[in-house]
Amino acid sequence: MSIKTFRQALNEALHxxxxxxxxxxxxxxxxxxxxGGTGEKDAWGGAFGVTKGLLSEFGPDRIMDxxxxxxxxxxxxxxxxxxxxxxxTEIMFVDFLGVCFDQIFNQAAKVRYxxxxxxxxxxxxxxxxxxxxxxxxxxxxxxxxxxxxxPGLKVxxxxxxxxxxxxxxxxxxxxxxxxxLEHKMLYDFSGEVPDEAYxxxxxxxxxxxxxxxxxxxSLGKMVNVCQExxxxxxxxxxxxxxxxxxxxxxxxxxxxxxxxxxxxRVVVVDEAYPRCGVAADVSSIIVxxxxxxxxxxxxxxxxxxxxxPYAPNLEQAFLPSSQNxxxxxxxxxxxxx
Amino acid sequence: MSGKIFPVSMPKWGMTMEEGKVTDWLISxxxxxxxxxxIVEIETDKISNVVESQTSGILVRHLVVEGSTYKVGSLIxxxxxGDVKENEIDNFIKKFESEEKIKTDTKEATNKTEKLxxxxxxxxxxxxxxxxxxxxxxxxxHGFGGxxxxxxxxxVELSTHFNTISLDLPGHGGxxxxxxxxxxxxxxxxxxxxxxxxxxxxxxxxxxxxGGAISLLMAxxxxxxxxxxxxxxxxxxxxxxxxxxxxGFIFADSRKQMRSVVSELYANPKIVNRNFIDETLKxxxxxxxxxxxxxxxxxxxxxxxEGSFQLPPLEEIKAPIQIIQGSEDKIIKxxxxxxxxxxxxxxxxxxxxxxxxxxxxxxxNKIIEAFxxxxxxxx
Numbered sequence: 115m116s117i118k119t120f121r122q123a124l125n126e127a128l129h130x131x132x133x134x135x136x137x138x139x140x141x142x143x144x145x146x147x148x149x150g151g152t153g154e155k156d157a158w159g160g161a162f163g164v165t166k167g168l169l170s171e172f173g174p175d176r177i178m179d180x181x182x183x184x185x186x187x188x189x190x191x192x193x194x195x196x197x198x199x200x201x202x203t204e205i206m207f208v209d210f211l212g213v214c215f216d217q218i219f220n221q222a223a224k225v226r227y228x229x230x231x232x233x234x235x236x237x238x239x240x241x242x243x244x245x246x247x248x249x250x251x252x253x254x255x256x257x258x259x260x261x262x263x264x265p266g267l268k269v270x271x272x273x274x275x276x277x278x279x280x281x282x283x284x285x286x287x288x289x290x291x292x293x294x295l296e297h298k299m300l301y302d303f304s305g306e307v308p309d310e311a312y313x314x315x316x317x318x319x320x321x322x323x324x325x326x327x328x329x330x331x332s333l334g335k336m337v338n339v340c341q342e343x344x345x346x347x348x349x350x351x352x353x354x355x356x357x358x359x360x361x362x363x364x365x366x367x368x369x370x371x372x373x374x375x376x377x378x379r380v381v382v383v384d385e386a387y388p389r390c391g392v393a394a395d396v397s398s399i400i401v402x403x404x405x406x407x408x409x410x411x412x413x414x415x416x417x418x419x420x421x422x423p424y425a426p427n428l429e430q431a432f433l434p435s436s437q438n439x440x441x442x443x444x445x446x447x448x449x450x451x
Numbered sequence: 452m453s454g455k456i457f458p459v460s461m462p463k464w465g466m467t468m469e470e471g472k473v474t475d476w477l478i479s480x481x482x483x484x485x486x487x488x489x490i491v492e493i494e495t496d497k498i499s500n501v502v503e504s505q506t507s508g509i510l511v512r513h514l515v516v517e518g519s520t521y522k523v524g525s526l527i528x529x530x531x532x533g534d535v536k537e538n539e540i541d542n543f544i545k546k547f548e549s550e551e552k553i554k555t556d557t558k559e560a561t562n563k564t565e566k567l568x569x570x571x572x573x574x575x576x577x578x579x580x581x582x583x584x585x586x587x588x589x590x591x592x593h594g595f596g597g598x599x600x601x602x603x604x605x606x607v608e609l610s611t612h613f614n615t616i617s618l619d620l621p622g623h624g625g626x627x628x629x630x631x632x633x634x635x636x637x638x639x640x641x642x643x644x645x646x647x648x649x650x651x652x653x654x655x656x657x658x659x660x661x662g663g664a665i666s667l668l669m670a671x672x673x674x675x676x677x678x679x680x681x682x683x684x685x686x687x688x689x690x691x692x693x694x695x696x697x698x699g700f701i702f703a704d705s706r707k708q709m710r711s712v713v714s715e716l717y718a719n720p721k722i723v724n725r726n727f728i729d730e731t732l733k734x735x736x737x738x739x740x741x742x743x744x745x746x747x748x749x750x751x752x753x754x755x756x757e758g759s760f761q762l763p764p765l766e767e768i769k770a771p772i773q774i775i776q777g778s779e780d781k782i783i784k785x786x787x788x789x790x791x792x793x794x795x796x797x798x799x800x801x802x803x804x805x806x807x808x809x810x811x812x813x814x815x816n817k818i819i820e821a822f823x824x825x826x827x828x829x830x
């Protein structure tokens with residue numbers, strides 16, 4: 115066991131799976147070379163350095179750079195997966211997936227269903243998401259709710275290096291299309307990661323901590339924000355539980371409802387836009403299935419319904435902060451029936 | 452002041468425990484306590500348990516609130532016996548807290564596990580030494596599907612008088628997951644090689660469940676090393692193991708399933724907390740982990756639950772043997788105690804399931820320590 119960054123954990127997962135199964139292939143923009151590089155291949159390993167070192171180990175037949183045409187190479191991944199390969203495709207920013215919705219929504223997501231369960235679609239689409247780097251409106255969104263909306267897709271949003279590695283291994287071994295989203299501000303975040311291969315299953319929320327007063331439900335980078343908030347709240351003798359959803363499709367309803375019953379107070383913290391987002395979805399499930407367990411109305415902590423601002427001060431104001439979470443918790447406690 | 456003041460502090464249960472969460476005060480503020488009464492329920496990252504009063508008196512102060520987490524050693528309550536004034540209690544608390552701060556600032560690093568290559572296997576183990584290095588060594592061998600954390604409540608405690616070493620069996624915990632046949636003779640040989648490599652030439656064995664059978668073989672093979680043998684809920688010839696449990700303990704793949712399986716281990720299933728279940732599930736999700744455990748299960752147990760291996764007759768083991776049993780063990784059924792050699796002492800612990808070393812750790816530690824001291828004179 116050693117301390118590794120989120121980026122290293124993902125790189126290790128790709129390494130292990132490519133060594134284990136020769137059908138695992140990687141393609142995307144600059145996955146061999148990299149932006150800002152000198153043109154020398156393998157110097158960078160993608161826009162965020164996740165695929166670094168794979169080219170020299172596995173060769174150009176299994177890891178290749180594509181032109182800047184997401185529509186073409188995401189379509190190619192769908193075809194490759196149908197022939198039995200296991201493509202792991204990197205899209206620099208989830209914001210760019212808009213140009214290949216047909217490939218994802220109508221092809222990848224429908225193949226198993228429309229061929230009567232006779233076809234597998236073992237593809238993984240990796241992309242960065244999220245605000246905080248001042249990358250402006252077209253490179254900062256948390257678009258996971260769009261994919262969660264589509265039956266047939268699995269959607270994974272890890273919050274820490276241990277889970278990132280186990281979830282990516284699980285994604286590559288899965289027979290269905292997986293949208294795997296990595297918060298760009300988490301790549302340098304480090305934690306303990308075993309060297310061996312292991313899986314983290316889909317549909318099982320992580321229990322980050324247990325506290326009896328309130329449950330904070332969150333995912334991705336917002337889990338860190340919840341942890342900061344919970345640390346502060348503990349000083350005021352408010353004990354918070356934190357659930358890390360890890361995968362939003364499938365969603366671990368059982369654990370969500372179990373903690374709702376135990377604490378009776380829920381705050382959902384989500385970086386996606388508020389309308390039709392994960393916070394809205396999770397809240398509706400709780401209200402529908404565990405209304406009588408609630409001691410107070412659920413609070414959602416999300417950004418406003420607005421594009422992500424470019425100016426750093428506005429971007430910070432846009433993002434949910436630990437103070438926003440603390441305020442929401444206090445409001446829930448005050449708002450008891 | 453004619454009375455006495457006693458601190459109630461956060462206990463340290465196990466090597467990795469740095470803090471504990473106060474889940475429930477069982478005696479209200481101002482309530483009377485007798486020595487041995489359960490005062491407060493504490494939850495650690497591994498398990499939940501209760502703190503027993505070391506004295507009789509009145510629990511005058513709760514210094515911590517339920518649901519919050521505090522560092523090991525911190526003052527959580529105060530008990531007085533006799534006539535004590537309020538300001539004396541306040542001074543006691545202040546003094547305790549300032550002394551505790553100095554202690555925690557200078558406290559040594561937490562014990563860390565180490566790895567050693569034995570043959571072609573890497574074994575994970577944990578040594579906790581006694582302050583007097585010349586002391587004898589206790590070796591802890593866990594059971595099927597467990598790991599060295601099975602001894603969280605015993606190893607640190609017993610290290611006040613003994614050097615201690617616990618290890619992860621091959622196919623378990625942080626040790627290599629590859630096993631050859633996986634049967635108990637192979638496992639006991641690997642452990643013997645570990646001790647030879649570490650040049651441990653005098654030791655007392657404590658083996659739990661399948662680790663009991665392994666310990667028995669070790670004691671038989673190396674009578675010159677192993678001086679006493681404490682078997683906790685051991686797999687013995689003639690006993691029946693709950694194979695449904697073994698199967699579930701390997702393959703349960705959700706929290707719900709694992710909780711119901713793991714609960715079987717204890718007389719009081721409430722002792723199992725979510726973290727323990729998560730850690731068990733995590734350990735099973737490493738590539739090769741379930742296969743290794745399956746192999747070990749198939750190599751040692753018949754579908755009927757009887758052991759498929761040969762153990763030497765207990766009469767032929769030189770080391771004195773004692774057996775600790777849980778009265779509510781749901782994993783191993785053994786009814787042939789009458790047939791055991793009469794010199795084997797059997798302790799049956801009431802209110803304990805298959806894990807007395809956790810459920811009744813104070814008693815188990817005392818039994819182990821007394822046994823070693825008592826046999827010392829005769830060695």
